Amino acid sequence: MSTLGNPRTADQRAGAAPSAWLARRLAARQPLVMGILNVTPDSFSDGGRFLDPARAIAQARAMIADGADIIDVGAESTRPYGGAVAVSADEERQRLEPVLSTVCALGLPVSIDTMKAEVARWALAQGAAMVNDVWGLQRDPAMAEVVAEHGCPIVIMHNRASADPALDIMAEMESFFARSLTFAERAGIARDRIVLDPGIGFGKTPEQSMQAIARLERLGGFGLPLLLGASRKRFIDKISPAPPDRRLGGSIAAHVLGVLNGAAIVRAHDVAETVQALKVVAAIRGCA
16 A cells, blocks of 8 residues: 655655655545564564564565555564563664664655654654654653654554553543643644554553444544554454464454544554455445
8 A cells, every 4th residue: 555755755855844744645545554563572462573683674675565654663562461671762772773774764654663752863863754652742751842843743642551441441532632632732743743543452451442443433533643553452362362463353353443433544563464454445335
């Protein structure tokens, strides 16, 4: 589904601000597919597979060939179900240094998946075009300022330190996003550079994750693009027991339903299969 071309270079040729690339792509076609590249030893699904720089770069190339629109690169596991080991900003950069600039040069927009403003600033200087903050501007107080300074798109993800089954998860997400958007506005982040992510699995029970997908349209009230990252998440195992690398069917089902409920971007490990599924859904719906 991808259209190759460095977003900064293309926007400069067109006389547009470099930050306009996401709005242009979303206006041209939805949904976009964001491919996941974890350069970590401990991610819940593929930890360690792409810690070697050569394998990481090869995986980025493969996802581009498979039709990804964005590559999301992360070097610190956030493990939505607990057990994540925090790493320093220095270690995070050390994992990224052999990989990030090369991946940025491959021609697709690259998102940096980090909760640290220091790492985000460095990654943007290396060529990253977007920040994906799993704490939605509410963990590192400098993150909003870094995003505003660079004028780049930002994914604001909902998160909680722990799940609370008693919560109305939709109301909780709405309150969280309202706070994050206040921080963004105060920092000077343009609203057309913001994407909201319900954070499937993060601070949620499996039932709450399913509710977030089923009721995703409710978050459309913010008038912002929605990103859904349901790939290989544990709620799938709750429905149909399987290890993370055997959850492709559930991942695609969740992403298709998410797109029908308003998701403009889906974040996936299995890019080729996700792209094919979304193309088939679009084609069939086009015949209605």
